[in-house]
Amino acid sequence: MPDGAELARMDGDDWLDITTLIREGAQSLGSGEMIKPESLSLLDAMTSVQVMDPRLDMGMLSAADLAEITQWDIDRPLSLSDTLWVVNRLFCCEMTWHNSASLLQTIYTCNYYTTDDPPATIGMSSSTNRERDLVLYPLVVATGLCCRRVWDEYLRENVYSEEDVLLGSAVVKFFDDRFSLSDALGMLDAAQAYLATQQGAEADMLAAHVSMRRRWLRVLSSLFAEYLSEDPSALDRSMDELEALQKEHDAYRSAFAEHIARAARDGVPGVFDIKCMRKFPSLAPIKPRSLLALAEAHGAMASLVSGLLLVRTLLGLESVESLVYFFQGVSRQGGLLPFVRSLLISVFAGDGLVLLTQPVSDFVRRAISEMGGQVEEGGERVDLFCMEAARMLVDWFRTLCQNAPRQRRIALKYVAGWDSLQAEAEQLDIWIYSQQQHASEEEASDPSCNPFWLSSWVYHMKLVLMGGGLMAGVRLDVYLDYEFPMVFCYAAQIFEAHQLHLSRMLGMASTAQAVDDRLWTRRRVSGAESREQLERWLAIVAAQKDLATALWLVSHACERLGLFRAPWAKGRASRLALAVWQRQETLPTQEARFALRFRAFSRLNSPTPLAFANWVATRDQLDAHPIGDLFSHAARVLADAKATMDQSRRKFGPGSDEAFRSLYYVVVANSVALAKVPPSDVLGSPALAATGSQAAVFREALLSEAVADAELSSGDLTKAKAKREKKKRAARNDVAKGAREWQAHVDRLASSGVLKVAWSTAAERHPDWPLFSFT
Template sequence: MAYDASYDDWFDVPGGDNFADVTELFVAGSQDMEPEEVLLMDGFTLMDAMSAFEIGEPRLDSGMILEEQRRPPFDPLTPLLPEEVCWILDRSFACEMEWHAGKTLSQSVFTILFVHHMPDINPEYLIPEEDDDPQRPRWLITVVMRAAMLGMLKCCDFAWRELSKNRVHDVEDWQGEKCDVSLLEGVNSDLIIHMLDKACDLIRQSDLPEVQIEALCDRLLLRKTLLQLYKLDLLKEAAELWYNIAVTRGLLHRVRTSHQDSLPRDSPASLTMDPHIARRLPNFMPIRVTDLPPFEATCDAIDAYLEYWGEIGHLVNSPSILKWETAGSMHFALHRKPAAAFQRSLVQTLFFDKDMVLGAHWPSWLVDRFFYESIGLSYTTILDAFHRSAPPMQKATMRDVIERRITKLMVPHVRSSWYNPPRRRRHLMKEVLQWHMLYDVMLQDVAQYKPPDPATSVILTAVLRTAQLWRLAASREVILSGFQQELYAPEEKPIAYWYLSRVLEVHLSCIDGLLPVVPRDTAAFRELNFQRSHLTALQLICTALVSLTAGCITSSWRRISLNFLRRYKWVFDPEFDKLAPAEPIPDLFAFPPVLQDLLQDRFYSPAASFQLARDILVDAKQPQEWVGHWGKDRVQYLDNLATICHRLQNATPTSMIELPNFTLGTLQWIPDLHPWFPTVKS
């Protein structure tokens, strides 16, 4: 082919081909620059420089390796003393708990370099050492360390499998990126338990001092019991749960007391941890180096982990919607730290999985418990009432509607108590409409029925009120959760307390209509009676706070109206317009007259309202045996609420005449002190 000079023009490089190596020039120029200092030309920003790289490159943010971060190559067979092995095993528990606390595997578990060198410490692949140091025997690495690392990875595997069921959400609740590192997905857990036992036997037969033997065995046995907890089928082996928890707690106490906080500066054990390991792993999360907490905090985290595992055992042994509902709601009402994502996912799976409730009941069981625990009437009794009243063609339809809708509502409702707080709030917002749709369907059908006697008529009315009860309870939780999550601006708080008081008023009216119908010897009657006292106290508190916080409203009415529409969009859904009126209707125009009447009532006393609410709460603190294990949590919740009332009572006006002298800054909303109501500034 003939040479064509114009052909090379397509490959011409700007500046020509005569390049000069300027590396030394840049090296010399950078000597006077500080670390992380950047020189940019005029008009050329750091964003322009970053845009030159491939977008999405996972290692783009890995950063520069500083001189103090450089480490010698890791040798997994470096001999270690028994106390150094114990230190590493303690760090493995800390790393595992940090993953459960929300960090990535690359920031926690994978920072232990033995995880990436498991084949290198397999004794089957190694030549026996002839001159083994008796103080640093190789089997501490190839048997003890290997068994402990395998146990840790298998525990993470069990947790990862549960977490990946989408009961909780990756990135939002937990970090699931494995970075292409094996969690021993194909290894049988019983084999690892056998290896842990074998390692303990080898330690006991060794010539190590007794103190070191006990320390090593305690840590291996702690790992073993944790692994056994993970692999338990709680629906079938709940009895073994308590034994494992007791043993684990005893071992944790022994490990806590024998922990060594620090090692000599030249100890090779420190090289087994690399907080910058994410630089060498394929991952798609921003790389961030984090410090592990003190071991005392790790032990506290494991103890809390065990405590919640015990609560799961109580839940499994409590086939009751009321108890599950109480257990979930008390965590939010007491503003406790949420459980680990693994355990929240496990609770949801145990409640309903593979079309079975608690592994033993068909979904229709939910319908029967729903009615019996809400209004004290069995589903059979309710069906008989419908059959006696409805035309023959509607009997099957009504039963289908009840079972299908209630099951569809109850499963996610119970599970939502183990969502993270924002997701739970969003779910309850949607649920308010679903409950009202169920009420509307029942109302339309019942309107066509002709009860043959007053007793049947009472049952049909009670069924309608049941759907109202659950809708109003969901509405209450949505409004209160806004305070807990600090969503309300100061001028929104009086309106939130006002609307909540209206919800509570309708809820109390609904309970008053049900109590004469509910059999007095049922848990439903005792629960409704308790809720009547509880909600009355809440309404008194809310009404008093409306008068005290009215001074927060400083914006124009138009601004307040727009905020109200956005904040309560869950009750302004257009679907409500197609249904029966959902009391209380969110009418903001009803707020100013109520507020004006309240402020002009010279005889109204906020302090007296708080005192009355406190008296009601103290009277309600009787044994709550119908909610089982969570009765003590209820009593604590009432105690906290009564304490807030007592503080507010002593610091608020005794009449509205004194309101102008009240300083609004006295009230402080601190969720850690109380999630919903203010406390008094000391």
């Protein structure tokens, strides 16, 4: 072990010699005795050692930590400045907790919050420590009651523990056992009255905190599913209160922006025990979390309030179509906090009711009827199908409110379930038609006779899941840029199949709607509106197909030019690296990667999965054209897509316009980017005049030459002789010579910036689609 002098010379973090502490601790132990806190049982300790749980090491208490702990004094008189510092720090703790930290890392670090013996003078005007009892503790108690309501929502388990919320804190303390809602509101009113008598910026900021906390507590007290189902009018009151809170919070951030930006981290000593987890080591989270800064905490609060306003939008939706668009939009909002996502799930499908009014069993019947279909009464068999389909549809909506990685994983797993449900629905459609029309099985199986309403709707939903799951990989950076050609080719096939299916549904849509009033708990959708809904779906899917086709052409051209390279193709440092490169470029290896990337779709009955051989054949067709033509054709495809969307714009209204506008933005942005790429005949460059096949041959020749050069360089020849051998071999290889000339033209265009390509996603618009940029 290095001595203290050697440690002092080492660079890095500060070192502390704990040799003396260890010796003193060891001397105080008996034979076989363990050092452990009283709250950590022997089973917990041994389990932690067995799995090497980092929670076992809770950190040591330094002299500074001990000094900080000993300075805690609950009876310390507080000034307004001290009170404001504690309130700001507690607010940062609360917002950090909302950002998936644990209570032990945030709220419970405040000793005013966790003390077992709070003062009896809380809220009393006769207190001699008024800032503490009339201002600070009312805010602390109100914060606890707010956290209780959020905690109750988390206990519904709509979001996942350890991923979104840390529910391992068995020690829960929220002051609800001592103070009621009316008590907390009364104390906040008294705090407001007291601060009105004080002067200065600190008093103004504390008064704003009290006012915002009061509104926040009132919102959380009524904004949960059971309360809204019992009193629907509470929604408008809660949303009005929330909008008022949003305006007040924005005004506070604007008025005190300088204070928020320069808020001090250090303040009243001893109030916050950052190592309080030592008291509860078995409950401590594995991942350490640092508190949000005050400016970050206010940003999180603004995001939380704006997210909760989505509840009003959700409960105002009048069709299943608008629900699909809404939840797809929610899934793309990466900044939604776990509490917002959990509340949306509770309001949407709580206690067996959809949107607090409609039984889940009738949800699918309404969905099919809205798309022009008929759900005929067929006894228990039809009822069981509707229940199963409703469960899967509700589960999918719930999945769209989960964190982004889980959304895609579950969606790709659900596709197989929807495929099985489609097969069941087809048999049910045949049975219903044969029973009602007294038709033969052959006639009932004919799509020209039987509309297949149940299986058509299921197939539509399955295609929605397939397209969404595939494109969500762009948002999550699942795909590397060299994989874009195969991804967009597969996506174009899915959207094309979806477009054909919607065209068939539109042609067979009935004009008469079901008369069962239980399906229309909100507003009846007419036959004309059903056709308009199908037309909207058709417009969006057609635009997605065109967009995928254009991006497929662009990414294939970039891949052939070498602008998109796989990780193994970015270096030529050694023979081993070049050998790996050659092996990865073989067709069997490419086929294995293709099968792995699209394994979720490979066993589906419909649409027909894109086989690797078909993908290669399609790629070869593109390679027959000059690379510059691929850019030009992609620009024309996007121009046609934009023109079609312009004509369809009037069909979209409330509930569907956001889905249209976000996709329209991606189409226009990529159209503008492609307009910066000059056509090959204007550039006159052989780089773009070459076909994809020629580019592939050139790249293969360059790779083979690099491998041969590496083998030659590793031999026993002298450098001069090896150099002469390289020149002789290069002169004999006309293909390699042409390849070097072509690569020089490509490098010249790239270095001049003409073909400098990059891609990104528009997180605030439609992050499932990439935006290419050319400079």
